[in-house]
Amino acid sequence: MSTLTEQKRGFWDDRAKLGKISGSNDFMLKRIETDFILRFLPRGARVLDAGCGNGETLIEACEKIAINGMGLDFSPEMVALATQNGKPLKDRLSWRFADLRDLPKDIGLFDAVYTQRSLINLNSLDEQREAFENIMALVKPGGCFIMVECTIDGQNKTNAQREILGIEKMEIPWHNLFFSIVEVESWQNAGRRIEYFDHISSTYHFLSRVVYAAVGEPDGGELKYDSKINKIALRLPPNIGDFGPVKGWIWRKSG
Ligand SMILES: C[S@@+](CC[C@H](N)C(=O)[O-])C[C@H]1O[C@@H](n2cnc3c(N)ncnc32)[C@H](O)[C@@H]1O
Numbered sequence: 001m002s003t004l005t006e007q008k009r010g011f012w013d014d015r016a017k018l019g020k021i022s023g024s025n026d027f028m029l030k031r032i033e034t035d036f037i038l039r040f041l042p043r044g045a046r047v048l049d050a051g052c053g054n055g056e057t058l059i060e061a062c063e064k065i066a067i068n069g070m071g072l073d074f075s076p077e078m079v080a081l082a083t084q085n086g087k088p089l090k091d092r093l094s095w096r097f098a099d100l101r102d103l104p105k106d107i108g109l110f111d112a113v114y115t116q117r118s119l120i121n122l123n124s125l126d127e128q129r130e131a132f133e134n135i136m137a138l139v140k141p142g143g144c145f146i147m148v149e150c151t152i153d154g155q156n157k158t159n160a161q162r163e164i165l166g167i168e169k170m171e172i173p174w175h176n177l178f179f180s181i182v183e184v185e186s187w188q189n190a191g192r193r194i195e196y197f198d199h200i201s202s203t204y205h206f207l208s209r210v211v212y213a214a215v216g217e218p219d220g221g222e223l224k225y226d227s228k229i230n231k232i233a234l235r236l237p238p239n240i241g242d243f244g245p246v247k248g249w250i251w252r253k254s255g
Pocket of ligand 1 (some may be wrong): 118
């Protein structure tokens, strides 16, 4: 295992201590992502969360749409946290230590698999492609892969607006490698197609990272993830424009 992978595992092990916000400080953006995932999960389906973090999304899916299934993560601390959080649903959900680059072969197939910003943690495009292929191999014929991941395209769009207003560029975190939309599209073949694509973080990112970043708090205080403007963004359709790094793809495997 490369040193970089071990550094990343250490980073996520540490973040597990944050509990509810261990997967992202931006809990409003996570709400938008989770709503997208829940919208496309078939009721009662067998589901895999690949890079499950604290397990919150899978637990919510189990409670709201009666799915069952499994969450995987390469951080032992995240697996422990998800196992603890998921205890009340232990008859329907299980949690396992696994790496996206080497997914277990003994877990059967799933009606739906999803990732929520986990593939961006891999070290190279080759590793991301390998993990994507591993995931598609676990999808039943006719099933779907819900891919919620960050793109450089959306990040650049937001940064271009920030630049106009004289706000510093948002950098990609050291542990992330963002996708290119065109590259992801090139992974389609006769056995799998992108059935739907959406700019799910567009409205939220434009309002929170451009407008709110420019206006700031009335007292000049620190910017907040639950600012009034961010809350307004949550009430609007998520996909006004094409801003924001986080995108949603629905992959369909041929039946
Ligand atoms: C941004 S967090 C998101 C967690 C969760 N999906 C959520 O939305 O809260 C990324 C997660 O991916 C996991 N991860 C990163 N690299 C991984 C790998 N190679 N294999 C499995 N999980 C990985 C991390 O441990 C972390 O829990």
